[in-house]
């Protein structure tokens with residue numbers, strides 16, 4: 555387990571909610587922010603605030619250095635070969651839409667196939683639905699195994715020579731399933747398709763290496779990995795990005811503007827129209843420093859231990875159903891569950907009365923809810939600052955809720 559000292563870096567955790575110490579188990583929605591990130595953003599606004607890439611005055615140069623410095627931190631974090639492959643976006647949603655609108659519209663035509671899975675977040679479904687509608691392509695879903703994992707047989711059975719794009723979540727935000735991205739990428743490539751990875755729930759928890767995965771695009775968000783909201787990343791292989799058109803046009807992304815024709819800046823800036831998310835990128839850079847100092851391997855190990863501990867304790871609660879892989883080593887620190895017939899919103903409300911924050915609802919994964927044959931679930935998601943005591947509080951909260959609802963349901 556990681557040291558509980560880590561909690562001292564997160565000011566928000568040291569407060570009471572409804573008369574109880576806060577137990578934050580909703581990092582899957584967004585993580586809390588350490589002082590290092592808050593300070594980096596404050597430092598930028600207090601000492602460097604200026605627009606970037608204008609190169610005349612000192613503050614502008616400082617801001618540019620910090621912004622581009624953050625890009626280099628991201629490059630190293632995901633092991634991209636060049637900063638040309640690292641585009642700052644608003645988050646995973648924007649990154650995935652950029653691939654669909656730019657690469658997708660130029661390369662997908664009627665009769666082609668786009669392949670995703672039943673466990674995707676809406677952000678990795680709707681851009682492809684729209685692309686399929688506009689181009690006449692077919693959207694296909696890879697089916698899941700009963701325990702919510704993907705089998706490579708099903709992957710092979712779904713991807714064909716007509717497939718142009720395969721887009722799969724690395725870690726499911728509902729089931730916690732960790733998917734075999736490297737193997738799926740290989741299968742996609744054997745059929746001449748490109749591989750897009752939704753890394754929103756992976757980047758906070760596991761070491762990413764785009765060269766080892768060989769994926770063509772990777773999308774993730776800063777706010778789930780200790781960084782601020784409003785910043786995310788689209789990684790893309792340089793050869794593909796070079797051929798792609800921007801989807802936003804205006805200042806910052808241009809080289810030359812004439813009356814009727816314009817040319818674009820080189821990568822990565824041609825995809826960053828308008829004043830960029832400077833403070834956000836700097837905050838994300840600080841978050842990466844923070845995570846790397848602790849070590850992604852250590853963080854992953856910590857979460858596996860918490861998940862195993864929680865699953866063991868939760869399985870002992872009669873009437874509690876856990877969805878997803880039963881083997882904790884096959885899942886990240888995300889546990890989705892229902893308690894008897896109690897509506898997850900009611901359950902989350904009672905837990906909140908006890909200071910415990912969990913998410914309830916469809917988790918932006920309605921096709922997966924349909925696959926699970928439920929309308930909603932409750933979800934506890936862990937991060938590096940959670941402890942076994944947090945899990946004990948959850949278990950106690952669940953037992954209280956069970957008693958409370960015994961009379962109601």
Ligand code: 7TS
Pocket residue numbers: 582583584644645646647648675677678723725726727752754755775913917918
């Ligand atoms: N993909 C996955 C797997 C996600 O979990 C999320 C956000 C997104 C994409 C979208 O990320 P965004 O930063 O662009 O919004 N997931 C959740 C969640 O599980 N609860 O709240 C947000």
